[in-house]
Amino acid sequence: MKKLLSLSLIIAATFASCDKNDDGTILLNDVVEAPATYTFTRNNQSTVSFSGQTTRILMAQETTSAFTDFDNATEASILAMFAHQEGANDFSDADLNASDKSLRSKVAASQDFFNSNTTEAALIKNTFDGYISGQVNEVFPNQNTLAEPGIAGQIADGSRTRYVNGNGLEYNQAFAKSLIGALMMDQMLNNYLGTAVLDEADNRENNDNDILDGENVYTAMEHKWDEAYGYIYGTSADPSNPNLTIGEDDRFLNEYTGRVNDDPDFNTIAAEIFEAFKLGRAAIVAKNYEVRDAQAAIIRQKISEVIAIRGIFYLQNGKNKIVEGNQTGAFHALSEAYGFVYSLRFTRDTQSNESLFSRTEVDDLLAQLVDETNNGFWTLTPATIDSISEAIAAKFDFTVAQAASTN
Numbered sequence: 001m002k003k004l005l006s007l008s009l010i011i012a013a014t015f016a017s018c019d020k021n022d023d024g025t026i027l028l029n030d031v032v033e034a035p036a037t038y039t040f041t042r043n044n045q046s047t048v049s050f051s052g053q054t055t056r057i058l059m060a061q062e063t064t065s066a067f068t069d070f071d072n073a074t075e076a077s078i079l080a081m082f083a084h085q086e087g088a089n090d091f092s093d094a095d096l097n098a099s100d101k102s103l104r105s106k107v108a109a110s111q112d113f114f115n116s117n118t119t120e121a122a123l124i125k126n127t128f129d130g131y132i133s134g135q136v137n138e139v140f141p142n143q144n145t146l147a148e149p150g151i152a153g154q155i156a157d158g159s160r161t162r163y164v165n166g167n168g169l170e171y172n173q174a175f176a177k178s179l180i181g182a183l184m185m186d187q188m189l190n191n192y193l194g195t196a197v198l199d200e201a202d203n204r205e206n207n208d209n210d211i212l213d214g215e216n217v218y219t220a221m222e223h224k225w226d227e228a229y230g231y232i233y234g235t236s237a238d239p240s241n242p243n244l245t246i247g248e249d250d251r252f253l254n255e256y257t258g259r260v261n262d263d264p265d266f267n268t269i270a271a272e273i274f275e276a277f278k279l280g281r282a283a284i285v286a287k288n289y290e291v292r293d294a295q296a297a298i299i300r301q302k303i304s305e306v307i308a309i310r311g312i313f314y315l316q317n318g319k320n321k322i323v324e325g326n327q328t329g330a331f332h333a334l335s336e337a338y339g340f341v342y343s344l345r346f347t348r349d350t351q352s353n354e355s356l357f358s359r360t361e362v363d364d365l366l367a368q369l370v371d372e373t374n375n376g377f378w379t380l381t382p383a384t385i386d387s388i389s390e391a392i393a394a395k396f397d398f399t400v401a402q403a404a405s406t407n
Contacts, residue, residue, distance in 0.1 A: 033105065045217045046217075050227050056103060059101065067172035068163065106187055110195060128300045134229070162331060165386035168331040170332060176251065185346045192224045197224050207287065235249045256306055269302055273299055277299065301348075305398070368388055
């Protein structure tokens with residue numbers, strides 16, 4: 001079996017015979033060593049490409065913002081943004097309008113989880129349509145109405161005004177945080193990093209023989225890995241060295257990886273994810289698929305942890321507000337928590353290769369969080385929040401207290 005060497009062993013072996021590929025990856029006695037940054041070239045041209053992922057992140061940001069554009073947005077216009085058609089004038093950015101990409105087409109669309117599970121995939125897509133419909137039909141008409149139990153409207157949150165449905169849920173937060181799981185995480189963990197996609201058709205044979213993908217400068221396998229990379233680093237200031245600004249480059253997976261990394265309990269997670277991406281990509285160049293798959297497993301574990309940690313953080317943040325006697329002040333954090341709990345469906349168990357949370361488990365947690373028969377967040381108790389938090393943490397090797405201490 002091929003083995004990875006630690007950095008110290010690599011340095012100690014520098015006098016052994018070694019080769020350097022034209023992309024900068026070092027091969028030493030069949031061992032893979034990643035470059036310092038996510039920089040891979042062939043014939044002096046970059047082989048890294050993830051423009052489609054960058055486009056979808058930008059589409060997601062503008063679509064989410066439309067949820068509170070009371071003067072201009074309609075149900076039809078937001079739905080059109082979500083299910084964009086090439087050439088349609090849905091966005092303020094002309095490049096997004098010209099794109100043939102869309103958000104809805106990639107929601108719950110992974111090869112591993114939803115290719116043969118079309119019933120659940122349709123249900124998930126309809127959930128996002130429902131967030132949009134609910135915002136326009138329930139919240140928009142009550143923009144200037146003070147929310148009450150069972151009545152949508154506005155609530156004061158410090159110097160901010162929040163807009164909630166009758167259960168206290170902010171649809172825009174549910175949409176944005178659910179999208180992290182159903183789009184970014186599902187495509188990364190359950191599609192592009194899966195062997196069904198990486199090794200599809202002749203991908204492995206072509207990669208072994210450096211046969212490029214059409215007129216492109218990369219192999220199909222290299223590109224699939226890069227597309228996974230793009231869902232977390234696609235809008236980074238420096239995509240080759242993205243941890244310099246991790247947490248600052250989007251409002252989705254990048255942001256919350258950064259927030260989790262800010263906690264001393266988890267302050268290596270951003271580095272672990274980035275190093276695994278680099279080494280896995282280098283392994284593809286080196287034709288070392290054992291190393292590639294080991295790095296995919298690390299990414300799946302760590303990204304799943306980001307979602308769970310952040311979900312617990314927002315649950316506990318909301319609980320603290322309720323304990324302080326500020327029930328409505330908890331609604332914003334609880335709305336964010338709702339989306340992260342929804343996103344648990346798209347996590348990945350590296351042992352079973354199934355989700356860490358079944359559809360039934362996620363639905364049960366959401367039903368506890370928003371008890372629609374009892375006005376949702378308006379009557380939510382600290383005990384229920386703790387119960388949900390513990391159920392999430394039980395799947396991982398961290399405690400509720402550790403997760404709750406993030407920023």
